[in-house]
Amino acid sequence: MNFAFTDEQLALAATVRDVLRAHCPPAALRSERRPGWEQLAALGFFGLLLPPESDGLGLGLADVVPALEETGRACLPGPVVETAVAAPYLVAGAPKLASGTVCVSVLLPGQVYAPDADLANVIVVAGADGLRLVARESARLTPRPGADPCRPLFEVAFEESERLGGSAGPALRRATVATAAQLIGVARELLAVSVAYAKVRTQFGAAIGSFQAVKHQLADVAVAVEFAAPLVYRAALAVDGDAATVERDVSAAKAAAGEAATLAARVALQVHGAIGYTEELDLRFWIARAWSLSAAYGTTAAHRERVRAAVLGGDVRRYP
Amino acid sequence: MDLDFSPAEREFRAEVRDWLSTHAPGPLPSMDTPEGFAAHRAWEARLAGARLSVVSWPEEYGGRGASLIDWLIFEEEYWAAGAPARVTQNGIFLLAPCLMRFGTPEQRERWLPRMARGDDVWAQAWSEPEAGSDLAALISRAEPAPGGWRLYGHKTWSSRAAYASHGFGLFRTSGTRHKGLTYFMFPMDDVAVRPIAQLDGLPGFAELHFDGVFVDDSTVLGEVGEGWRIAMATTSSERGLTLRSPGRFLATADRLVTLARRSSAAGAPALADRAARCWTEAEAYRLHTFGTARKIMAGEEVGAAASMGKVFWSELDLRMHTLAMELLGERAGETPWLDGFLFSLAGPIYAGTNEIQRNIIAERVLGLPR
Ligand SMILES: Cc1cc2nc3c(=O)[nH]c(=O)nc-3n(C[C@H](O)[C@H](O)[C@H](O)COP(=O)(O)OP(=O)(O)OC[C@H]3O[C@@H](n4cnc5c(N)ncnc54)[C@H](O)[C@@H]3O)c2cc1C
Numbered sequence: 001m002n003f004a005f006t007d008e009q010l011a012l013a014a015t016v017r018d019v020l021r022a023h024c025p026p027a028a029l030r031s032e033r034r035p036g037w038e039q040l041a042a043l044g045f046f047g048l049l050l051p052p053e054s055d056g057l058g059l060g061l062a063d064v065v066p067a068l069e070e071t072g073r074a075c076l077p078g079p080v081v082e083t084a085v086a087a088p089y090l091v092a093g094a095p096k097l098a099s100g101t102v103c104v105s106v107l108l109p110g111q112v113y114a115p116d117a118d119l120a121n122v123i124v125v126a127g128a129d130g131l132r133l134v135a136r137e138s139a140r141l142t143p144r145p146g147a148d149p150c151r152p153l154f155e156v157a158f159e160e161s162e163r164l165g166g167s168a169g170p171a172l173r174r175a176t177v178a179t180a181a182q183l184i185g186v187a188r189e190l191l192a193v194s195v196a197y198a199k200v201r202t203q204f205g206a207a208i209g210s211f212q213a214v215k216h217q218l219a220d221v222a223v224a225v226e227f228a229a230p231l232v233y234r235a236a237l238a239v240d241g242d243a244a245t246v247e248r249d250v251s252a253a254k255a256a257a258g259e260a261a262t263l264a265a266r267v268a269l270q271v272h273g274a275i276g277y278t279e280e281l282d283l284r285f286w287i288a289r290a291w292s293l294s295a296a297y298g299t300t301a302a303h304r305e306r307v308r309a310a311v312l313g314g315d316v317r318r319y320p
Numbered sequence: 321m322d323l324d325f326s327p328a329e330r331e332f333r334a335e336v337r338d339w340l341s342t343h344a345p346g347p348l349p350s351m352d353t354p355e356g357f358a359a360h361r362a363w364e365a366r367l368a369g370a371r372l373s374v375v376s377w378p379e380e381y382g383g384r385g386a387s388l389i390d391w392l393i394f395e396e397e398y399w400a401a402g403a404p405a406r407v408t409q410n411g412i413f414l415l416a417p418c419l420m421r422f423g424t425p426e427q428r429e430r431w432l433p434r435m436a437r438g439d440d441v442w443a444q445a446w447s448e449p450e451a452g453s454d455l456a457a458l459i460s461r462a463e464p465a466p467g468g469w470r471l472y473g474h475k476t477w478s479s480r481a482a483y484a485s486h487g488f489g490l491f492r493t494s495g496t497r498h499k500g501l502t503y504f505m506f507p508m509d510d511v512a513v514r515p516i517a518q519l520d521g522l523p524g525f526a527e528l529h530f531d532g533v534f535v536d537d538s539t540v541l542g543e544v545g546e547g548w549r550i551a552m553a554t555t556s557s558e559r560g561l562t563l564r565s566p567g568r569f570l571a572t573a574d575r576l577v578t579l580a581r582r583s584s585a586a587g588a589p590a591l592a593d594r595a596a597r598c599w600t601e602a603e604a605y606r607l608h609t610f611g612t613a614r615k616i617m618a619g620e621e622v623g624a625a626a627s628m629g630k631v632f633w634s635e636l637d638l639r640m641h642t643l644a645m646e647l648l649g650e651r652a653g654e655t656p657w658l659d660g661f662l663f664s665l666a667g668p669i670y671a672g673t674n675e676i677q678r679n680i681i682a683e684r685v686l687g688l689p690r
Contacts, residue, residue, distance in 0.1 A: 001329070001389060003610035004618075005321050062321050195686045210689040212675075215682030222681055223628050230607035231600070237323055252600045308589070308596035312581055316574055316599065318606075320323045 001320075003233070005066055012048075013066035019043060020074035026282035029150055033119060034078040034103075041100025049088040049174075055098035056088065060240040061174055065181045065233060072185025072293070075285045077150035079116035082106045085178040089171035090124045090164065091133065105154075108172045110298040113144050113153035123156055124164065124171075131164040148292030150285060173239050173250050176297040180232045180257035183293050187225045187257075187264040190286050194218060194268045201273075208271070217267045224263050228256035238319055245319050248310040251303035258294030258303070265290035323610070325393070332386070333393045339370055340401035347656065351407045352522035357441075357483045360407035364438030374412060374436045377420075381428065382436035388613040395567030396606075400574070410479060411435045411442030414554050415488045415505070422503075422542035422550050430538075431505065443481035443508070445489030445528055446551070448474060453676050455490075456498045456548070460530065462491040468536035469493075471504065474529055479670075481526035482515035484508055490547045501547035506535045519662045556622055559630035559671050566606035569636060572660070573602035576640050579657075583647045591647060598640045605633055624684035627677040634667030634674060 005013075024036035040046070048064050050056020064085075071080050087097055087104040096102045105120035107113070117123055118141060123134045134156065142155040195218060198209030208214050235253035238246040265287040269276045276283055294300055325333070345363055349356035367373040368382055376391040377383025386394070406412065412435060419428055434440045451458040460473025471491055481487065487506055494500035510533045515523030542550045580595035608629070612622060641661035645652050652658045668674040682688045 001323055001325050001610065002614060003321060003323055003607065004614045009321065191686075195688060198688060207689045209682070212679065215688055216675070216678040218686055218688065219631070219678035219681035222686060223631050226628050227601070227604045227608055227632050230611060231604050233321065234323065234603075234607050237321065252603070256600065256604065304593060304597070307600055308593050311577055311596040311599050312592050314581075316577055318570075318603070320325055 003230075009063050009066055012064065013070050015043060016040070016045065016067045016070040017073070020070060020076060024074045024076050026075075026285065029075060029077065029282070029285050032077075036074070036076055037078055037100065040080075044098070046084050046100035047098030049085060050092055050098050051088075054088070054092045056092075060236075061085070061177060062233065062236040062240050065177075065236045068178050068181035069185035069188070072182030072289070073189045075150065075186065075189070075289050077116075078119060079103060079105045081175050081178045081182065082115065082120075086171040086175040087124070089174060090131065090166065090168075091122070094122070106171070106175070107156055108168045108175065108297070110172065110302065111296070113146075114141075114156050115151050115153055115292075115296065117141050117154040117156060118143075118152065125156060125158070125161070126168040129163075131166060131168060132158075132161040133164050134158045134161045146292060147295075148288040151289070151292045151296075172297065173246065176250050176254050177232065177235045177239055179293050179297050180235065180253045183257035183261040183290065184225065184229050184232055186286055186289050186293065187221070187228075187261040190261070190264040190268040190283075190290065191218065191221050191225060193283060193286070194221075194264075194271045198271055214271060217270065221260075221264045221267050224260040228253075228260040231256045234319065243319050245315065245317050248307060248315055249319060251298070251306040251310075254298060255300050255303040255307060258300040261290035262294050262300075323607075325389075329389060329393060332390050333397060336372065336394050336397040337401070339372065340397060340403060343370070344401040344403040347402075348404050350520075350522055350659075351405065351480070352482065352518075352520075352524045354483065357407065360404060361438040361441065363404060364406065364408055368437040373408075373438070374416075377416070377432070377436065381432035388617055389610070392565060392567070392609060392613060395565035396570060397567075399565075399567040399571035402571070407480065408435060408438050408441055410444045411440070411486075411488075414444055415442050418503070418541060418550050418554050419505075421553060422546075427505075427538065427541070440486050441480060441484045442505075443478045443484035443487045443526075445475040445478050445481070445487045447477045449476050449527075452477075453673055455551075456501075458490060458492065458501070460489075460491050462493050462502055462504065462535075464493075465534060468534060468539070469502075469504070471506065471530040471533045471535060474527065476527040477516075477525050477670075478528055479525045481508070481513060481528060482523040487511065487528065488541070490551055493544055495545070498548040500545050501551075502544045503541040503547035503550045504535060505539050505541055506533065510534070519665070520659060555672065556624075556626040559626040559677070564629070564633050566602065566609045569602040569605055569633060569640070572637070572640050573599040576644055579644055579647055585647050591643065594639070594643050595647075598636065598643065601632075601636050601639075605629070605636065608632075624680050627672075627680040628685065630671060630677045631674050631681070634664075634671075637664040637667050640664070 019039045020036050023039045028035035047056035048059045051058050083104045086106050102121050103119050105114045105117040105123045107125045109126050121136050125132045138158050138160040140157040144153045146153045199207055201208050232253040235249040238249040348359045351357050351360045374383045375386040375394050378385050448458045462469040462471050490501045493502040512529040513526050515526045518524035577595050577599050585591050641664040644657040645661050
């Protein structure tokens with residue numbers, strides 16, 4: 001057993017982090033729909049989980065969890081999880097998927113609207129009769145109001161579609177864990193930004209970060225993130241290993257990550273005071289992302305409910 | 321990254337589980353009574369006989385030189401088997417790590433095997449009436465005497481001290497605040513002990529009065545004046561994994577889920593949700609600890625990050641026992657949950673209060689100004 005990321009897994013994350021620092025700065029969130037996307041594609045990011053026969057690297061979810069955290073840390077817009085994590089298990093054979101020139105949105109069980117569907121070339125929709133592939137041209141998209149300006153939501157209607165084999169399960173599980181990983185990244189960034197602000201903002205002649213009421217809120221965020229992250233890592237391993245406990249583990253991860261991120265958002269706002277409550281400050285992008293991702297692929301409440309049903313139903317198996 | 325135990329680790333788990341399934345005693349009387357104290361010591365001697373009392377120690381002191389991962393496995397099995405809390409825990413988990421690191425070979429040989437067998441039971445004598453959270457304010461002192469030292473002063477809240485044979489603690493030999501403190505290990509023979517009843521009515525801790533107690537030079541751990549540094553090396557093990565292994569919280573969480581399922585109140589979704597949440601949090605603590613163990617095994621220091629674990633496990637323990645009290649209602653007193661609940665209330669206080677831990681997290685982990 002070695003419950004620590006390998007050097008390769010961490011190196012991949014560091015590369016993604018550097019690329020996003022350079023190509024997805026906060027200013028880009030205001031002006032572009034998909035900043036950093038091309039540069040990520042050049043790295044092979046969209047082929048990480050694809051099998052080699054589809055020009056991918058055939059990595060497991062656990063290999064890319066730290067890199068996915070970085071996409072959350074950068075608040076990267078666009079259907080990243082859908083294209084890089086879900087699509088390989090829905091439309092692996094789609095030409096150009098590995099190169100990142102095809103952009104995918106999904107509407108899987110547990111989702112209400114398709115995120116970033118306006119950017120997608122294809123949308124995979126789960127219906128009563130299985131999975132359907134809808135080309136962008138055949139889809140009628142109705143924008144739905146949401147909390148996150150960088151993750152627009154759409155209702156999807158269509159007449160023409162292509163039937164897909166397979167089931168939504170494998171893609172949905174991975175998208176859920178990937179979203180949980182992004183939430184951890186969002187939470188870490190919210191904490192870092194709040195700590196930095198608490199060191200420089202002074203009131204009563206002292207940095208606000210020297211006041212215990214501020215310190216203790218930030219310490220609680222640190223604890224929440226610190227103990228949510230291992231549940232996400234474990235869920236990724238459970239998915240990769242097809243563990244018998246996988247559904248329970250995925251839900252536990254998503255609920256804990258969602259709660260940690262929304263706590264981080266709440267505290268970030270409080271620590272920043274009124275400036276945090278403005279459109280002007282970039283902070284609002286991360287706050288909104290914490291809300292939008294905690295509602296994505298099943299709300300925190302829905303996942304809590306699933307964990308409760310499993311655990312109280314007698315599934316108290318530990319993994320391993 | 322993986323979570324798969326090696327064949328050797330699985331074998332070790334099987335051995336421990338097997339041995340405990342035939343040897344673990346049923347509930348013993350509280351260790352804070354004379355009969356209970358004796359029964360616990362006898363149990364620990366039996367554990368030592370199977371070389372299971374201190375598995376991670378070197379073989380020469382009664383251990384097996386097992387890895388931290390093996391130790392975590394041992395703890396999971398120990399608590400899952402319902403085996404009793406360790407009467408020797410302060411010695412094994414707080415003094416021993418310091419003794420191994422800072423003690424002389426003679427000191428280690430003299431004290432460690434006896435500790436492993438439960439022959440000696442050690443109490444921690446740090447706190448004083450005017451030095452609680454602010455431990456560096458302590459005023460108990462040691463004065464040089466021919467061949468050793470004389471100890472003067474007043475310590476308090478010392479767990480197990482009502483019956484313990486030995487104590488370890490800090491005494492001022494010079495200077496102020498953190499400077500000039502010396503770490504002593506002393507027999508309790510000449511110390512005046514006044515037991516103090518805890519919330520459960522039993523003498524779970526005691527206050528100690530030193531009126532010129534003589535101790536020889538061999539009782540000084542490390543260098544004279546270096547006590548603070550040595551003591552601080554223990555605090556991260558007290559807060560973190562060694563004193564509070566995930567094993568005990570996993571076992572509590574399992575029992576809590578069983579209780580929630582059986583209880584008529586299990587029909588109440590709010591309570592069921594809290595039970596499931598506690599169970600998941602115990603898992604999170606377990607996984608986090610595997611990560612920490614790996615870091616330590618790779619030579620990294622845990623340091624102030626142990627404070628995050630302290631806040632997490634103490635609040636989890638409190639949540640679990642509070643929920644059990646709600647599930648049981650008036651019947652709680654007929655079960656071991658009441659004692660567990662009372663003890664869980666102390667978790668946010670001992671080993672450094674959670675307010676102090678949050679200060680440490682904010683200042684030393686997050687880097688906020690003092
Ligand atoms: C069950 C139990 C077992 C114990 N066993 C031992 C033992 O074996 N050996 C031993 O030496 N000691 C032991 N202790 C003592 C324990 O270490 C102290 O209780 C602890 O350090 C707190 O000190 P205090 O009780 O004097 O509280 P105080 O320091 O007086 O604190 C009282 C309250 O004020 C808060 N507070 C104090 N300073 C600050 C600050 N700077 N910022 C914010 N809040 C603050 C505290 O968090 C607490 O809520 C034990 C305690 C308990 C409850």
